[in-house]
Amino acid sequence: MTKTVTIAHGNGGEENNELIKKIFYKHFENDILAKSEDAAVIEDGKLAFTTDSFTVSPLFFSGGDIGKLAVCGTCNDLAMMGAEPKYMTCSVIIEEGFSTRDLEKIVKSMKNELEINGAIVVSGDTKVVPRGSVDKLFINTTGIGEIVHKNISASALKEGMSILVSRDVGTHGATIFAAREGIELESSLQTDCASLYPQIKALIDANINIIALRDATRGGVSAVLNEWARSSNVCLEIEEETIPVQEEVRGICEMLGFEAIDLANEGTFVLAVAKEDEMQAFDVLQKTHITSAIIGTVTELHKGKVILNSSWGTKRFLDLPTGELLPRIC
Amino acid sequence: MMALELKNLYDDFRDGETIKAYAQIIAEDAKKLKNPINIMEVCGGHTHTIMKFGLLQLMPDNVNFIHGPGCPVCIMPKERIDHAYVLAMQEDVILVTLGDMIKVPGSNGSLQDARAKGADVRFVYSPMECIKIAQENPDKTVVFFAIGFETTTPMTAVLVEHVIKQKIPNILFHINHVTVPEVMVELIDSRDVHVDSYNNRIDAFLGPSHVSVISGSKIYDKFPKDYGRPVVVSGFEPVDVMQGISMLVKQFIEERCELEIQYKRVVNHEGNLNAQKLINTYFEKMDLFRWRGLGNVPESGLKLKDEFASLDAEVVYKDVLPIAEIEDHKLCICGDILRGMAKPTECTIFGTACKPTTPIGSCMVSSEGACAAYYKYGNLI
Numbered sequence: 099m100t101k102t103v104t105i106a107h108g109n110g111g112e113e114n115n116e117l118i119k120k121i122f123y124k125h126f127e128n129d130i131l132a133k134s135e136d137a138a139v140i141e142d143g144k145l146a147f148t149t150d151s152f153t154v155s156p157l158f159f160s161g162g163d164i165g166k167l168a169v170c171g172t173c174n175d176l177a178m179m180g181a182e183p184k185y186m187t188c189s190v191i192i193e194e195g196f197s198t199r200d201l202e203k204i205v206k207s208m209k210n211e212l213e214i215n216g217a218i219v220v221s222g223d224t225k226v227v228p229r230g231s232v233d234k235l236f237i238n239t240t241g242i243g244e245i246v247h248k249n250i251s252a253s254a255l256k257e258g259m260s261i262l263v264s265r266d267v268g269t270h271g272a273t274i275f276a277a278r279e280g281i282e283l284e285s286s287l288q289t290d291c292a293s294l295y296p297q298i299k300a301l302i303d304a305n306i307n308i309i310a311l312r313d314a315t316r317g318g319v320s321a322v323l324n325e326w327a328r329s330s331n332v333c334l335e336i337e338e339e340t341i342p343v344q345e346e347v348r349g350i351c352e353m354l355g356f357e358a359i360d361l362a363n364e365g366t367f368v369l370a371v372a373k374e375d376e377m378q379a380f381d382v383l384q385k386t387h388i389t390s391a392i393i394g395t396v397t398e399l400h401k402g403k404v405i406l407n408s409s410w411g412t413k414r415f416l417d418l419p420t421g422e423l424l425p426r427i428c
Numbered sequence: 429m430m431a432l433e434l435k436n437l438y439d440d441f442r443d444g445e446t447i448k449a450y451a452q453i454i455a456e457d458a459k460k461l462k463n464p465i466n467i468m469e470v471c472g473g474h475t476h477t478i479m480k481f482g483l484l485q486l487m488p489d490n491v492n493f494i495h496g497p498g499c500p501v502c503i504m505p506k507e508r509i510d511h512a513y514v515l516a517m518q519e520d521v522i523l524v525t526l527g528d529m530i531k532v533p534g535s536n537g538s539l540q541d542a543r544a545k546g547a548d549v550r551f552v553y554s555p556m557e558c559i560k561i562a563q564e565n566p567d568k569t570v571v572f573f574a575i576g577f578e579t580t581t582p583m584t585a586v587l588v589e590h591v592i593k594q595k596i597p598n599i600l601f602h603i604n605h606v607t608v609p610e611v612m613v614e615l616i617d618s619r620d621v622h623v624d625s626y627n628n629r630i631d632a633f634l635g636p637s638h639v640s641v642i643s644g645s646k647i648y649d650k651f652p653k654d655y656g657r658p659v660v661v662s663g664f665e666p667v668d669v670m671q672g673i674s675m676l677v678k679q680f681i682e683e684r685c686e687l688e689i690q691y692k693r694v695v696n697h698e699g700n701l702n703a704q705k706l707i708n709t710y711f712e713k714m715d716l717f718r719w720r721g722l723g724n725v726p727e728s729g730l731k732l733k734d735e736f737a738s739l740d741a742e743v744v745y746k747d748v749l750p751i752a753e754i755e756d757h758k759l760c761i762c763g764d765i766l767r768g769m770a771k772p773t774e775c776t777i778f779g780t781a782c783k784p785t786t787p788i789g790s791c792m793v794s795s796e797g798a799c800a801a802y803y804k805y806g807n808l809i
Contacts (some may be wrong), residue, residue: 102544411443412482
């Protein structure tokens with residue numbers, strides 16, 4: 099472990115895991131936390147409980163803003179445990195000088211997204227700090243949801259199961275990069291930022307037995323797949339060609355030297371189901387996003403690892419993203 | 429603002445059927461080879477493609493790769509990184525550089541560590557962003573820590589030109605630009621006491637296309653002529669690399685030794701003459717540049733011409749910059765890897781003490797380094 103915390107420790111990948119395990123888990127140790135799920139399952143499996151902080155630059159981007167993100171992110175963490183989002187708290191840290199007009203725009207955006215989820219904000223907190231103490235505005239949201247589909251777990255994957263993604267991957271990360279100062283690409287790309295509970299409800303209503311579910315936020319789909327491979331001690335074999343990626347996302351990745359599968363998403367989830375549920379789950383997902391896809395299978399080839407199979411017959415490991423996502427030099 | 433029109437620029441160059449077809453051609457042709465051939469891909473970008481797309485798995489036993497020194501981050505000696513660190517820690521300095529450079533450990537830590545300690549370190553996508561940073565921070569000095577091969581040098585030269593013409597008072601340069609042909613000569617010419625010679629191992633070169641977009645293929649003229657080593661200038665997509673390898677194998681079976689261009693869609697013999705002129709206006713060759721792991725290589729680095737010394741951070745900050753050369757960790761064999769003498773997996777600390785999250789050697793730091801590529805894509809399979 100390095101002596102100081104660096105940006106890399108917040109990447110959702112290898113360094114992030116190390117920081118969490120070696121500092122937070124070490125001292126907060128308990129059975130619920132140790133499960134390391136998207137949301138904690140409490141009260142004998144009745145409720146899901148989660149918290150998340152949101153810092154993003156720029157605050158407003160194509161298809162969303164930090165407010166939408168703050169509601170989607172927390173509600174999605176609940177949805178990923180098969181829970182219907184119910185109650186939320188909202189805490190904001192604002193840099194002095196921040197425009198109240200922008201603040202209201204952000205709060206309105208939160209309201210819209212709360213309605214989609216059927217959740218309400220029941221408590222909150224506001225802090226204003228001197229200029230330079232935070233970057234414009236940070237939002238923390240905590241949510242409670244009622245579990246409607248039990249026993250979803252990252253540790254429950256078994257040989258033969260199928261892996262699906264709910265839509266094309268990497269659009270949020272690519273949109274944010276395209277909008278960053280210094281790049282400012284003209285593109286029609288929009289973030290995937292969206293509330294996922296409606297889709298999860300559709301899967302539950304269709305009687306699909308969801309084995310594992312996770313929204314692929316920081317660290318992207320790579321991080322989810324690696325986490326599942328490790329938690330369930332299985333191998334995930336992914337057919338690289340089947341991973342859906344928008345052309346523009348691919349273009350940005352090419353320019354900056356990234357892989358779409360490593361980029362953050364805010365409205366894309368990975369799903370594991372038994373082989374017999376595969377086609378039905380696929381049909382449900384397709385109703386929301388035509389780009390959803392079956393991307394792989396659980397095997398026992400290299401336990402704890404994710405393998406990408408290419409269409410020309412080669413294999414390689416797909417590792418957790420490491421370090422800060424930095425554009426390549428040449 | 430620029431329009432994003434990259435659609436379909438790469439699709440055909442990643443086509444599975446085409447890659448398989450080239451694998452077949454190479455396998456058939458390789459049967460006619462009299463001796464095994466060792467191809468050095470000079471550039472880390474090619475190493476990355478070879479590992480990422482699993483091209484190594486498609487090669488017959490008698491076609492081997494030697495991973496060359498061409499990664500701007502990998503070749504940076506520790507003392508230069510220490511320069512960047514010291515400059516970043518100066519009270520009124522904003523240290524600006526490109527991507528991966530901020531992760532490379534020097535003797536006091538990396539630029540990332542300096543940033544965590546409060547230094548103002550920024551990475552940019554284009555050196556021209558330095559102008560905006562300088563304008564927004566008139567009371568600070570922006571030091572652009574310039575790195576890279578022929579590919580990135582013109583961008584630095586453009587920034588130098590702007591700084592001079594617009595009389596921007598608060599941008600300085602720390603130049604670490606290096607050139608490809610000189611280090612290729614070094615790899616062929618140099619001798620090692622432990623082995624017969626390096627030149628017994630490198631039979632041919634796969635030249636990086638982006639370098640030749642700027643410098644033209646002419647920079648490799650001497651390799652087939654004077655050194656008996658064929659060169660194919662190749663693009664970076666998997667189909668490009670497979671075609672480039674196929675072209676080299678064909679040269680061997682047809683007993684030719686030539687300079688060929690695979691990446692004809694952009695590269696020509698002369699290159700970008702405007703860019704070359706710009707580079708020659710502001711930069712000149714250094715007598716020696718010390719490459720990490722390789723030592724001093726004559727005329728392989730560039731520096732600002734003396735007439736622009738007032739823009740040179742190495743001159744302006746002379747009193748605070750360390751001068752001692754620093755050797756690599758003694759267990760690290762990056763030097764041998766960069767020379768093509770060893771594979772990453774032959775290093776005793778590969779994947780154990782030295783990993784992308786805790787890199788000891790430079791080849792593990794950059795995503796284009798041979799060790800990082802092996803670690804990320806190549807272990808076990």
